[in-house]
Amino acid sequence: MKTTAVATKRAVKGNERRDANRKVAQNRRARHEYDILETFECGMALRGGEVKSLRAGQVSLQDAYARIDNGEMYLLGTRIAPYEYSSGFGYVDPERPRKLLLHRAQIDELRGKVTQQSLTLVPLSIYFKEGKAKVEIALARGRHLYDKRRAIAERDSNREAERAIREHQRRG
Numbered sequence: 001m002k003t004t005a006v007a008t009k010r011a012v013k014g015n016e017r018r019d020a021n022r023k024v025a026q027n028r029r030a031r032h033e034y035d036i037l038e039t040f041e042c043g044m045a046l047r048g049g050e051v052k053s054l055r056a057g058q059v060s061l062q063d064a065y066a067r068i069d070n071g072e073m074y075l076l077g078t079r080i081a082p083y084e085y086s087s088g089f090g091y092v093d094p095e096r097p098r099k100l101l102l103h104r105a106q107i108d109e110l111r112g113k114v115t116q117q118s119l120t121l122v123p124l125s126i127y128f129k130e131g132k133a134k135v136e137i138a139l140a141r142g143r144h145l146y147d148k149r150r151a152i153a154e155r156d157s158n159r160e161a162e163r164a165i166r167e168h169q170r171r172g
Contacts, residue, residue, distance in 0.1 A: 049083025
């Protein structure tokens with residue numbers, strides 16, 4: 001009888017570990033388009049079946065950004081598809097602005113940096129941490145075309161160098 005209880009606990013812990021820090025969506029284009037200066041973790045205020053849609057991976061961060069209005073931060077341009085089985089929750093606009101949860105001091109600090117240094121707030125990823133939906137927001141500066149080309153060239157040269165090192169270690 002004890003073995004059954006232990007096996008059940010292990011199964012539950014395994015599911016918790018799997019969902020503990022699971023990335024739901026990632027904005028790969030943001031790392032190409034912007035120089036990431038600083039990152040922040042924010043909570044999200046969600047409604048109805050949006051959490052279930054997130055868990056199902058029905059979210060898009062393409063063209064998403066964050067804005068500070070009246071001392072509160074909002075995530076705009078993110079599309080979370082309506083959960084198809086949530087009839088009792090009512091309709092929720094898939095592209096509505098979603099409030100991001102940060103401390104007042106952090107919001108004030110970000111507002112100052114965004115206005116003074118002409119930076120932007122870009123979401124990098126949405127993930128679950130301890131059962132709660134989180135967004136990784138980056139304070140970023142836009143890249144010019146020549147900066148993008150330079151970044152691609154650096155990345156390619158680093159890959160070539162790593163391949164050469166691995167080949168050398170494998171032979172010697």
